[in-house]
Amino acid sequence: MSTPSKIKTVTLRTLNKFKEDNEKFTCLTAYESTMASVISDAGVDVILVGDSLGMVIQGHDSTLPVTMDQLIYHLECVVKGNNNSHIMADMPFMSYSTDDLGFENAKKLMQAGANSIKIEGGEWISKMAKVLSDRGIPVCAHMGLTPQTINRIGGHHVQGRDPTQKEKIINEAIALEKSGASMLLLECVPGDLAKLITQELQIPVIGIGAGVHTDGQIMVVHDLLGISCLEKPPKFVKNFMNESSSIQSAIENYVKDVKELKFPSKEHTFE
Numbered sequence: 001m002s003t004p005s006k007i008k009t010v011t012l013r014t015l016n017k018f019k020e021d022n023e024k025f026t027c028l029t030a031y032e033s034t035m036a037s038v039i040s041d042a043g044v045d046v047i048l049v050g051d052s053l054g055m056v057i058q059g060h061d062s063t064l065p066v067t068m069d070q071l072i073y074h075l076e077c078v079v080k081g082n083n084n085s086h087i088m089a090d091m092p093f094m095s096y097s098t099d100d101l102g103f104e105n106a107k108k109l110m111q112a113g114a115n116s117i118k119i120e121g122g123e124w125i126s127k128m129a130k131v132l133s134d135r136g137i138p139v140c141a142h143m144g145l146t147p148q149t150i151n152r153i154g155g156h157h158v159q160g161r162d163p164t165q166k167e168k169i170i171n172e173a174i175a176l177e178k179s180g181a182s183m184l185l186l187e188c189v190p191g192d193l194a195k196l197i198t199q200e201l202q203i204p205v206i207g208i209g210a211g212v213h214t215d216g217q218i219m220v221v222h223d224l225l226g227i228s229c230l231e232k233p234p235k236f237v238k239n240f241m242n243e244s245s246s247i248q249s250a251i252e253n254y255v256k257d258v259k260e261l262k263f264p265s266k267e268h269t270f271e
């Protein structure tokens, strides 16, 4: 008979406590059961079943083709492999374009085993954050570079560099927290802006390409393992396999470096 695991499951409360204690936490993407198990055993706090699966699993050049059924399939695989991590699931492109649709699809993800859901956008998703949060679904609002609106943004550019854009991001982040968002994810924003927002908000702030000062860090697991499909990985990516002898130890080194504020360093941060 196997001994029951003594490690506690990571909940929203755990993540809030990390923020309160000023202790960094880690997040990684996973799309299938074996990798989810390795990631969870390495001590990663949050596993994101991200719509980045459109690129790293399906070979598309954006997240737009990913469907709800595909996301649910990968989520179910991850749930089976997970041990103690908090599982966040992405709501795919157009799966929350109306409140009713968003509500139905968030319900499906939670019933498939997610502990929270992630939606992209600014103030326009406030109402949905409130509706879902009031009904017990923790929402992570994804701001800054939002890959589902890549066609409107016109490429993978750093967001919040000019004063007007910066102010808009700050105000929208505050509005989202007020409406009930439980977490915020900032992608590709200058480090000083991410720091300011992290200090301003009570909810945990997760960063990717947002510098060292956010409460948590997230990476796409393929990037961490140096098997990115891109010719040149983005500035904020670090290949942890360069200094590790196995996948397990690369993930453990990522956890260690984030906890010790060694990653992301200046070279991974936008000024």
Ligand code: KIV
Residues within 6 Å of the ligand: 029, 048, 049, 050, 051, 052, 053, 090, 185, 187, 208, 218, 219, 220
């Ligand atoms: O889908 C994803 O993997 C993401 C991360 C890049 C944050 O949203």
